[in-house]
Amino acid sequence: MRGCRQFGSEVAAFLDRELDARETAAFEAHLDDCGACRSALEATRDLEASLRDLPPIEPGPRFEAQFWARLARAESARDWRERLRSWQPLQWLGAATAVATLAVLLSVGHPAPSAQDWILITGDDFDLVLETDPQMLASLDLLDTWDEAEEI
Amino acid sequence: MRAVDDDAELMLRFQKGDRAAFDQLFARYSTPLVSFLARMVSDRGKAEELAQEVFVRIHQARSRYQPRAKFSTYLFGIAHNLALNELDRAYRKRETVLEEHAAAQLPSEAPPVEAQLDAKYTARRLEAGLAKLPERQRAALLLRSREGMSYSEIAKALGASPSGVKSLIHRAREGLLEILGRERP
Ligand SMILES: [Zn+2]
Numbered sequence: 063m064r065g066c067r068q069f070g071s072e073v074a075a076f077l078d079r080e081l082d083a084r085e086t087a088a089f090e091a092h093l094d095d096c097g098a099c100r101s102a103l104e105a106t107r108d109l110e111a112s113l114r115d116l117p118p119i120e121p122g123p124r125f126e127a128q129f130w131a132r133l134a135r136a137e138s139a140r141d142w143r144e145r146l147r148s149w150q151p152l153q154w155l156g157a158a159t160a161v162a163t164l165a166v167l168l169s170v171g172h173p174a175p176s177a178q179d180w181i182l183i184t185g186d187d188f189d190l191v192l193e194t195d196p197q198m199l200a201s202l203d204l205l206d207t208w209d210e211a212e213e214i
Numbered sequence: 215m216r217a218v219d220d221d222a223e224l225m226l227r228f229q230k231g232d233r234a235a236f237d238q239l240f241a242r243y244s245t246p247l248v249s250f251l252a253r254m255v256s257d258r259g260k261a262e263e264l265a266q267e268v269f270v271r272i273h274q275a276r277s278r279y280q281p282r283a284k285f286s287t288y289l290f291g292i293a294h295n296l297a298l299n300e301l302d303r304a305y306r307k308r309e310t311v312l313e314e315h316a317a318a319q320l321p322s323e324a325p326p327v328e329a330q331l332d333a334k335y336t337a338r339r340l341e342a343g344l345a346k347l348p349e350r351q352r353a354a355l356l357l358r359s360r361e362g363m364s365y366s367e368i369a370k371a372l373g374a375s376p377s378g379v380k381s382l383i384h385r386a387r388e389g390l391l392e393i394l395g396r397e398r399p
Contacts, residue, residue, distance in 0.1 A: 065388070071380075071381070071384050073384070073387075074380070074383050074384040074387050075365075075380050075383075075384070078358060078365070078383070080364070080365045080380065105391055106387050106391070108334040108335075109334070109335070109387060109390060109391055109394075110359055111334070112334050112335040112340055113340065113355075113359040113360065114359060114360070115337075116337050116340055116341070116360070117337060118245050118246070118249045119245070119248055119249040119252045119253070119258065119261070120245055120248065121244050121245065121248045121262055121265065122262060125244060125248070125262055125265075125266070126240070126244075128262070128263075128266055129240070129266040129269055129270070132263075132266045132267070132270055133269070133270050133273055136270050136274060137274075140274065
């Protein structure tokens with residue numbers, strides 16, 4: 063399909079009612095004279111109707127339960143992070159060193175972090191990593207256990 | 215604070231401790247989010263995980279939430295970012311399956327026969343065509359055609375300019391028509 067050079071890029075916005083009054087009037091006047099734009103408009107209308115008719119993709123039966131579990135993990139990660147911040151010795155040590163130390167403790171009995179994890183863990187982006195990296199979030203379940211053991 | 219729309223109103227109620235308001239948002243947006251994300255990442259299981267993550271972010275950010283834009287704009291903006299991160303990660307790991315292959319497994323159930331008769335293109339061909347579009351074009355078109363968002367809302371969600379969105383949608387439709395025309399059975 064060869065489009066119209068002058069108005070071809072207006073077809074989509076016209077159909078979506080995203081042209082202003084002046085542009086709409088100009089496009090409508092042009093439509094009377096331009097077969098290319100008329101057929102582009104018709105093809106785009108058909109396409110839109112087909113897209114609207116696409117069936118939705120429904121979440122599976124475990125979707126909601128999985129969400130609540132994911133939320134619980136994220137919340138415990140957040141709690142742990144806040145407790146870590148307020149823990150005196152850590153404040154003396156400085157966050158970066160402390161996190162590295164903690165990571166050593168945690169690696170006992172668990173797969174050692176990869177080289178990439180170490181960079182992430184010891185960097186200034188610590189909080190960001192905890193908030194965004196699902197693998198780090200998953201590993202925090204374990205941190206909670208450790209934290210409870212400290213309290214006993 | 216005055217709510218921008220119904221959804222933002224629910225979010226403000228949730229902010230004040232009304233858990234049922236969150237449940238309503240969750241029920242309202244689970245399917246649209248999973249649909250959008252599945253078409254963005256061509257992986258239904260991953261789409262569910264990302265949709266859950268969107269709700270986790272919303273849940274955790276409730277105290278900071280301010281209804282500056284429509285709630286759906288905010289929601290799909292987060293979803294779009296997560297989808298792009300996921301696509302980056304997949305490309306880096308070179309784990310992307312052939313797009314046609316992935317698209318062929320969406321959706322799990324065949325659409326009703328009536329829907330296929332009404333529409334010019336079958337769901338299967340459309341899904342496969344959508345999967346071939348560049349990701350930002352695909353995102354803009356899905357938000358327009360499936361979610362009914364305006365260009366300015368899409369611009370906010372994608373972090374683009376309104377004129378950029380106009381161009382994305384134009385190119386997406388032109389590209390999709392070309393793909394569908396090329397592959398006429
Ligand atoms: Zn023309």
